[in-house]
Amino acid sequence: MKGDFSVKIGDVLRNIFCVILGGSLAAAALDFLLIPAGVAPGGISGLSAAICDVFKIPISVGTMIFILNVPLFVGGYLYIGRNFAVQSLIGTFVFSIMTNIFAPFTGYVTGILYGETAEYDRIICALWGGVILGAGLGFVFKGGATTGGSDIVARIVCKKFNQLSIGQTILICDFVVVFTVAVLYRSFSAAMYSAVAIFVSSKFIDTVEAGVNYARQLTIVTSKPDELSKVILSGVSRGVTKIEALGMYSSSPTNVLICVVYKSQIGKVQKLVSNCDPDAFTIVSDVRNVIGQFDHR
Template identity: 30%
Template structure:
């Protein structure tokens, strides 16, 4: 049990570290060189770097701005929501700040192609955010700010507050860098959202199979023996034949659904199979339930 918990924690922290590194690559290598403000504190940090370039050579580094802006947010979150609430977000934020400091800003493989930047930045950042969210964590920033505001304004949802806050950051980017870059940044945000959602859904998705066959007992035995998956027998009545029969129901991974179909065809080529997506499955053999 202890080894299992240790493995889960290790995987959890690896996902956060890899995810925040990819997020830093999208910011430092793609967005910052082309001055694309995609929202969040990292977007605001890009604006601050440009503005402070007059006073500091090269402007204030992104990692330093990100860190300084997050400190008051985390202190407020601890007071308002408690230590447990910010525990995972704190580790992710520290990891993201370190990644921003380590990833070189001089390495620009996109050139001046803003469409390419929006696509690749969106994909890389989306994968990073998806991995962080899959670890049940957050990098703080505007996400944390939205949650703090929600505590005082519960009649506004967190996504709605986050949209407004990030919208303000994008508006600041428009004022600083012009509307053209902002429009490409919006494309990048859209791609980031789609990619991160796809990663989360891909991790949670499973397949449901309904199997109708006169050989239901043999099919159930083979599924339980060869795939080690549970099967539920549901009483059903064929309305055409008016005969009582058993309909098998089981939930398997995407890869196993192919084996299920082959196994059923082996036992009863005339079996009727219905396959559909299960949006999220929790329990033995799948994702553990977390409160």
């Protein structure tokens, strides 16, 4: 019982750390890179930054992010559930607070980054801003929270129109934001820079949340499963799972071996397979994360 309690406390502390770290990184990207260069990322944060900048509204971007998310919290609570609404509220609150905390230091940090002339290279800001923003949001998601915005809209829309996926709906929301940015700034280039930031951040969200592609799965169709398994076990010290199968083209029984290895071991395994069974059919697939008994050496 005590051990289970310790594990739960550890998980809670890890989630809190991830949300605070992620919210801080995302806020830093917004305040120090994206907003100064006039680059609006996707979602409510990008829309808030563009509205505050164009209309000179005397409200901080962080506060605007929270205000625009309030009706979405209500919608999330009504259509999705309390837990999701609470998760969105926590993530958005941390993100908004950190954005407001970092905002007064924008001039100082940009002075260090760009010098006194403050000549922003917008493509660099879009790229690095997208990297840091995506990493931050990835940590927030990893901590079990969300930052609201497009995520809430996407889940509500998908619940009403199940022919759309969440990913497709978020992409549509981001395109709407990009179009809105183009209209507000009256600049096609502003929209393009925003699109770059959106694309880069989406890639880094996946990388941080799901893990780097450090491993590969080999699916090997072979007529020599026992010999090949022994070769792989002794050659790279990785476990192998054998599955009995049926070749539908030849209508003859065959065997499938499944093995997960590091990227650096792929070449060696391919040589082992080729030497042991030249007729083996091998498929190499990306593995985003490995949970369970995998030796992370």
